[in-house]
Amino acid sequence: PSRSATLAALDVRKRRDFTVHDLDHRHHLWHEGDDARRWAREAAKRATVVLGNIEEVEMATGTRNPVAGAAALLDLGAKIAIVKRGGEGVYARTASEEVTVRPVEIPVLNGLGAGDAFGGALCHGLLAGWPLRRTLEAANAAGAIVASRLACADAMPTLAEIETVLARKVSA
Template structure:
């Protein structure tokens, strides 16, 4: 019998298109890098980088970008057997602008609908999900059907076996109607998301989120009150990310950890929270005491914040150990320059790629709630950098 996976994640996937220079507006960028993206997928990559057997449940378009994502997952050592294609929707693409230390606007192209929201219940391998040592799901998976029902079915199949992590992952622009408008980020109708979050929390053993996400889930912004509300809602461990104030972790048994951020010279804060998530999984699987887990996850997030990309920036064990020992932050291998394409009719360097015929991607410029342009974001992994936004 095949051994169970250490980590199975379920949720978003896409292609991140990042400028290869920082401090340049998107309208003026002429050189981009292409990377595997999507929060749940990045968490699987982060866990795999730390030596864990990881897989992701998600969907792509039936297109060249979908092919690229399969290739990238395999190169990162993440099992892609549950990554399937949807014929009628293109693979999502996300552009960003990089203005260190704290301004990273995102532009999501997920219209008319992202394939990763087309995960159907009958397609789930519930035996594998039930057997996984950690199952990781996200709030975005609850925003639309059939992903919503599939996510809740997967949670029910877990029956609180092993470790089940609910990444609160509040993305208002992905929710339908008034719930998802920019005007509802700070206040407004959140009844539907809160009800769905409550359903998921009943099945989760670990809840992870920043203060905005905690407010959506349980109506609390104070870190201590939010953590206790998450425990009351069903979690055994609540992890509240507070940006420049660090991380508060509170366990049902009374154990707590208040961990300060790891100072870092920020290059790109996108992906720091996903590195935190993968390292959190690694530490929980190792059985470490709570403060050690949080310090390890903070260090992993800080490393990614000091690098340009997300998935390819996820640290290895020796790199996290180096930072925890007080050593210098390890440099990431340089991003390779884009190759020259000499095919007849190919677009010149810097030109936009063709998109699938008949599709018109929708743009959703996004600065998640709690991300002011002049202050570190509460989406942080607990480093002094902004946290994962992809």
């Protein structure tokens, strides 16, 4: 049901400016023999922005190399391909731009919700018309903030908190 709902939602959206698909692969939810790569690629073809961590990008593209993985996602039709690299930061690519964002140095208490915070800030930046680098820096900071907190949904940062983390990162 999740697969068909995702594909149906992406089909309704029809690749408008920002049709975002987070690969968000959960290995334990797939039955042996299911072709996760095939369905991840089908979803990616319907989106303009595709993101995932390095393991998810590998599942979808067959490579752990962030540059090659992002290129493969672009080849599927994404306009923006984003590879979250955890403690190594973020790599993103478009047809005309490559962006690498350094990690935010922050003590990790609980990683739950960090990807959701990243995705929320990513969507905010895209819809606000921010440049890709600023969008990714804010998304990366949002994820780091949540990872530094104990809660998940209640730990989602405000824009002011994100800006504070980014200001500290620039001055460091």
